[in-house]
Structure formats: C-alpha cells, structure tokens
Amino acid sequence: AQKVTQAQTEISVVEKEDVTLDCVYETRDTTYYLFWYKQPPSGELVFLIRRNSFDEQNEISGRYSWNFQKSTSSFNFTITASQVVDSAVYFCALSEGLTSGTYKYIFGTGTRLKVLA
C-alpha cells in the first residue's frame, strides 16, 4: 500500500543552521508524484514543490532544495541558513493513481521545525 513516512516528529535548530527534513515513501505505481507543503503557525497549507517519478534531478529554490532518490524511495527537503520564518510543520505527500483515473494524495505525519533566534 502507498505510504509516506516522516520519521522526524520535531526538529529544533538555531537560526542560520542548515536542516534536512526526511521523507520516505512506498508505492507500487511506476508513475507518481511527490509534494512538499508548509503549514506555518497561522494554519494554512502552502504548496512548495511537486516532483514526478521520472525526474530525479535535484531542485533548488533560494534557500530551499530537494533531493529525490528513487533508489532509496526518498524525497528529502533541505533548508539552508534557516530563519525564524521557516518555523512550521512540513508535510511530504505522494499522489496515488486510482482506477477512476483520478489521484488520491497521501500525506505523511509531518515534521515540526522550530528555528530559534
């Protein structure tokens, strides 16, 4: 069965430190998509990135970078030079194809990141 595991429940770092959030997934599909979402203390869910299973190139967006490795079924997220505003809960998600032709999105349990000033 499809599954997303975020083993780190909570991480605390001091501002300007680098931090990596781990995401491990399980799927039977050969074509699938992975996502990261951010949930700041205000509670809304903000989309950060989507990656398909055929694209293993790492992606960088400012201080954020993502490392996708199919060999280890991982899609890890690194924040470089963390800032207090990065404090949030981060969710990794996997899309599962259904026979109806639509997709169901499965979320991990989230990692709470606290960046201390």
Place this chain on the structure above:
Amino acid sequence: NAGVTQTPKFRVLKTGQSMTLLCAQDMNHEYMYWYRQDPGMGLRLIHYSVGEGTTAKGEVPDGYNVSRLKKQNFLLGLESAAPSQTSVYFCASTQGADNSPLHFGNGTRLTVT
C-alpha cells in the same frame, strides 16, 4: 481571487448534534477533497469527489457524508457528532488528472464536547 473558502472557521458541537461544513472553490477545479488533521497523524482523507454529482470514500469516512451537487461546492456532513470527530478539517481542490498540487482552504476547527 478567493481560491478555496471554508465555512465556518470554528465550531463547537455537543455530542449527537449535526452540522455541515461548506467548501467552495472558484477555480473551476474538477477534484475536491476533505481531510482531517489530528496531532501526530498528519492529514487523512475522509471523502473526495472527481466531479459534480460524484463522491468516493477515503481512508476515514465513517461518521461523515458528503455531497457535490454543484461543481464549485463540496459539503461535508456530520449527522451525529462524536468527540472523536474533534479535529481540524481541510478542504482541497485540484484541476484534474495531472497530479497538479492541491489548493487548500484555511481549515475549520471543530470541537465536539
């Protein structure tokens, strides 16, 4: 551009009461989803809809019903609320079968006493 709007934002119910959560999207999205978020459990799918007039069960459908009479609206109903349904409920929508990202509403915090 409103995106996905959920009403109400907060609600307190007594055990056995009923209520309906409304989700409205103005992006002409086909697919809509209801999730609940509980501490340590992430987001779990309750029900979803792939189009007007269609609904399907997710991981945790028991105790909930849904309806999608209009494309832009997806209603989540609790017929007889239980304390176990205390949670934050999120509605989301997406374009269609291209794995596009979910657009989320701001959530409804429901407490059942």
